[in-house]
Amino acid sequence: MPEFLKLTAPDEALKRFMSHLPAAQPRRETLPVLEAAGRVLASDVYALEALPSFRRSTVDGFAVQASSTFGASDSLPIYMNVVGESQMGAEPNFKVGKGQAAVIHTGGMLPEGANAVVMMEYTQEARAGEVEVQRAVSVGENVIEPGEDVKPGELLLEAGKELSPAVVGGLMSQGIAEVEVVKPPRIGILSSGDEVVDPLQVPLPGQVRDVNSYSLSALVQRFGGEPVRFGISSDREEDMRARARSAMDACDALVITAGSSASVRDLTARILAEMGEPGVLVHGIRIRPGKPTILAVCDGKPAIGLPGNPVSALVVGSLFIKPMIYHLTGRKTTVPVAYLQARLSTNTPSQAGKEEWFPVSLRQDERGWIAEPIFYKSNLIFALAKADGLIRVPLDANGLEAGQVVEVYFL
Amino acid sequence: MPEFLKLTAPDEALKRFMSHLPAAQPRRETLPVLEAAGRVLASDVYALEALPSFRRSTVDGFAVQASSTFGASDSLPIYMNVVGESQMGAEPNFKVGKGQAAVIHTGGMLPEGANAVVMMEYTQEARAGEVEVQRAVSVGENVIEPGEDVKPGELLLEAGKELSPAVVGGLMSQGIAEVEVVKPPRIGILSSGDEVVDPLQVPLPGQVRDVNSYSLSALVQRFGGEPVRFGISSDREEDMRARARSAMDACDALVITAGSSASVRDLTARILAEMGEPGVLVHGIRIRPGKPTILAVCDGKPAIGLPGNPVSALVVGSLFIKPMIYHLTGRKTTVPVAYLQARLSTNTPSQAGKEEWFPVSLRQDERGWIAEPIFYKSNLIFALAKADGLIRVPLDANGLEAGQVVEVYFL
Structure with a gap:
């Protein structure tokens, strides 16, 4: 069986993960x-x-009794007595009777007796204290009633x-x-790897700085969670288990990034499997970067195991951390993800059977936006830090062609 | 001349506004x-x-001298002595010589002497302390050099x-x-209108609560500005001038919402015209809602006059406040606006010659997202508060048809 068939498709992985989460009980x-x-x-x-809390005009014009305007037209206007002006912000202290009109502004309160407004455009000044009405209005026309909204x-x-x-x-x-x-759900974040050191430390030969604790914290903040960092675990099973346990106990969810060594790749899965029912739901996803991703639910709390590579962790993390946090915050619907359509600048090969994500930079010409894929060797964080967005090559595509319209997503 | 020809097209309005802004000098x-x-x-x-700060392997496998693997193949493998394992996070304390190999993990440091890595997949365990190499590698293969990223x-x-x-x-x-x-630029926000009262006050008949100071503050925050509220001005020219002046002096930009009465509609323009050179650049835009919008630059500081209606203020405000704040924060490029493509649920009439924005609610069927326009009478804020997004009907369109694909923007 080809390897990719043992892996779960991204959509199916997300569905399985979300369906095992209990109803949110946000603080x-x-x-x-x-x-x-x-x-x-x-x-x-x-x-x-x-x-509104009172009967308002939706236009500038004259407040009237609709019946007084019956039959009015350009050629046969009706003349009305202007009995006052409805001042903005005040209750008119006069009434509008049959054959009478009052000056009124958009948002102004209708005087007692008036039940419609003739728009300014269909009136003309006549003699002093008189207005010529050139169009009939029906009851409620150009008026919004109390409680209508x-x-x-x-x-x-x-x-x-x-x-x-x-x-x-x-x-x-x-x-x-x-x-x-x-309240923002607390998301425990745990880095691991014998080679990983605190970023404020100067790495010795063979060591690298912990990037993931910080980039994933920023991601968690962005989606409305409260990141809680639990430091860096060594690759020793007992160490990682103890730290994962205390993170899970203190938080509403857990995100672990694994060390990059193959020997520890399954450590996270083993630890999450023991941490509560049902345990690991997905282990390996048909996606690049991010194949070794683990999705678990342990006694009602979600846990995500991400690859240690900073680009993989961030790309695949955002696909699963966002809906997880949205669920924990009790958002009603999965809010759709906005994107930008752009033309691809160059052919972008990919492997069918895997959903692939490429960082792109954007530029504009007279026909619109152009996405230029950033090819990189080592999944270095700066390939992503310098990018404007990511494009997705669907599971079944054999790459994309130059000129093709693609959807650019923003991290 | 038809009225809409006296108005400025939205794109042209934005261009004229932005081109008059001096280079940003953010704090x-x-x-x-x-x-x-x-x-x-x-x-x-x-x-x-x-x-990286050291020579790293990008795969799991065996670190070797490339020349030792010359000619290796499935049928003619080369046998090498395994002289050690490069431990994660540590500098190997041994060397790899001709005909020798060392176990190495992804991200591990190459031992002295090694200049390439054979992937695990192309090796096989031989006798104890020996590995069978089935493929030749060239110098630097599966290796990332210090400073390469x-x-x-x-x-x-x-x-x-x-x-x-x-x-x-x-x-x-x-x-x-x-x-x-x-530092977030300070955006002064001033509401106006004789009918407008503080939202914590119970409005008397004819009065309405100040919505704009708060919705626009939230908008300013979202785009990276610091909103500073300057209260509610009456429709008296001296009052508004004094408040606008002190807001402009204290802040990096000014946003005023006008009272809804026609008699005060030009007050904002008059005040902004006097406030500094070049003054009012755009007065009236071919857009709905939001036609009476004013764009000005006064002695190097931008000012936006918005209609008092809460929906107009928010829709048209977001089109101009966002690029203004982005400019003031020194963002290099105009970041493109992401959207979602959806099918329109129903015919949506609009007037050619005006860009129109409609609030929509979103739902999903098996073919994708559907946008359902929310038609409303009085531009009530809840038409927008309940909406999932906005759709744009372009300047020259005579409405949109049911089934047509539209771009949904999120506020």
């Missing part, structure tokens, strides 16, 4: 709305008040919704100054 | 790398050290680059723990 906290921007609502929000008690926003700028505005429109949001 | 601060994630580099970063002194990252997770990793790989980043 909550109450924050001022603006501080909570970008966070996720922990509970449904119901309307406290009607919106929002009724008190109505469900406004569901738990799981992100506090976008529009949601922030929506909450303020109801006078809601504080809101219950989801 | 700087030094932060720990992880705290700076998502911020923008204030200065170029040069390599301190070579990467990064040379000391090399330009690694340019000022203006965002600290993405990969950039965070890249900096740590060089042992760079702190980094000089751009």
Whole structure:
């Protein structure tokens, strides 16, 4: 059996992983709305008040009784007495009766008696205190009724919704100054490898700095999690088991990056398998970079084992860490991933049966965006740090051709 | 002349606005790398050290002198003495001579004397202490040389680059723990309108809560600016002028939302025109919502006058506030905007000659994403708060048809 058939396809891997996660039970906290921007609502929000709270005009013009305008036209205008002006921000202290009109501005409050507004464009000044109305209006025309947008008690926003700028505005429109949001789930991050040292240390010959703890922490932050670093484990099984155990106990999820040595490649899987039921769900994915990825759920908590190579860890990590954090924060739907369409600058070979991801740099010509693949030898982090985005070559493609339109994803 | 010809097309408006902005002179601060994630580099970063710092293997296998493998094949393998194993994280304390081999792991350091690695797959255990090599390798094969990825002194990252997770990793790989980043530019935000009251106040009849100060603050935060709110101005010219002046003096840019009354619609333009050279550049844009937008540059500082309607302010605001903040933070290139392709659920009429933006909700079927336009009467903030994204109907289109593929943008 060819090796890639023993591996799980990326879509199937994600589905299996997500389907084993128990319903999210996020922790909550109450924050001022603006501080909570970008966070996720922990509970449904119901309307406290009607919106609008009074009968408003949606145009500039004249507030009238609709019946007074019956039959009005360009050639047969109707003349009305102007009895006042509805001042912005104030309740008019006069009434509009039959045959009467009042000046009104967009957003202004209709005076008592008025039930429609004639747009400025269909009126003309007549004698002082009089206006010529050239078009008939029906009851409610150019008017928005109290509660027409929002009724008190109505469900406004569901738990799981992100506090976008529009949601922030929506909450303020109801006078809601504080809101219950989801606390960022704690994601334990553990690096491993006998060759890996703290990045502030000067590596000796044979040693490399720990990149993954930091790049994955930034990734976790970006997706709304709180990264908690548990240092660097040696390749000794007892060491890694002890650190993985304490990370898992203290956090809502665990991300381990393995040492790059082949001898320790299965260590993570062995440790995760013992850590709780059902244990390892996926071990090996038809993806490049990132083949040796492990997905597990241990007694209700998700765990991801990533390859130690910094590029692999980040590329494949983002594919699985993002939906994991979104689940833990109780986001209702899997938010679709936005991308940019661009033309490929050059032929990009790939192996059928594996989904491949390439870093690209972007440039623009008169026809649009061009994606230039960055080919690299050693999966060095700077291949990714210098890139503008990533392109995906689907599982079944034998590479992509120059000029082909590709989707560029942003990390 | 039809009215829309007096208005500026959105692209042209943005171009004119950006071309009048002086080169950015962002303030700087030094932060720990992880705290700076998502911020923008204030200065170029040069390599301190070579990467890798030693000669590494890129595969699991046997480190050899390439010349020893000359002529090796499946049918005529060469037998070599195994003289040791390169331990991960340590400098091998032995040499590899002619006809000798050493066990090595991915990322391991080559012993002195070795200049290539034979992949594990092309070897076979022979007698104890011996390995059968079935393929010849050339000098440097499966090896990465010191400095091959990064040379000391090399330009690694340019000022203006965002600290993405990969950039965070890249900096740590060089042992760079702190980094000089751009301080968020201060964006003054001023609401206006006689009818507008503080959102924590209970509005009287005719009054509405200030939504824009908060939704625009969230927008400014999202794009990397620091919002500074300057309260709510009345529609009196002196009041607005004084507040606009002090906001502009204290900040790097100004965003004003106008009251919705027609009588005050030109007030903002008048005030911005007097505030410094060249003053108002664009007054009125061929866009819906957002037609009455004003773009100005006053003595080197940008100012945007937005319509008071919360949806208009947010939709059109995001089109101009984002590039303005990106410019002020010194981002090198206009980062392209990502989107999602979806099929339109229903015919969406629009007026040719105006770029129109509609909020949509998204759902999925077996063929992909479907965008369902949310039609609304009063530009209520909840039309946008409940939406998943926005679709754009281009300037020259007479609406869009059901089934047509559209680009969905996320606010």
